[in-house]
Amino acid sequence: MKWRYSLRWKRPGPCPGEPELASEVVEAGKPAPESVMSRWVAGAGYAVCVDFLCERPVIRWSDERKAATRRRNLASRVNRIAPLFADELIERELTARPDYFRGKSPR
Structure with missing residues (x-):
């Protein structure tokens, strides 16, 4: 190093x-x-x-791992802020930005 x-x-x-x-x-x-x-x-x-x-190469996350993390973070955030309407709000967000929650980068 x-x-x-x-x-x-x-x-x-x-x-x-x-x-x-x-x-x-x-x-x-x-x-x-x-x-x-x-x-x-x-x-x-x-x-x-x-x-x-650092001589190690940068390791990128797979689309599946990014998608799982993004969905988990969304659920955690919505359940913390509005637990009563969490299912509806999560579904709205998933339909509004499907590519993002499938792990695709906005490039």
Whole structure:
């Protein structure tokens, strides 16, 4: 595993220059490199940031798993807010957005 240290603009509002001044990839657990720390000035709006670079591929959910999760979350949400009319409201939502509750992404 590798870590990426960078010096990035973090103050609200527009960035006066480059959004990222410096960056370097190091082995996990190593301190911030001198090439990044030497450019950092306290209060200037830039912050030393660390990103954890992962070599594992992103695992996407199947449509069936997304559909089951979306239906379960809908039922939980409706039962919490309006338990008396839950069946009717769930049915309305399922008919209004059938593709979403079948696990299809809106792309």
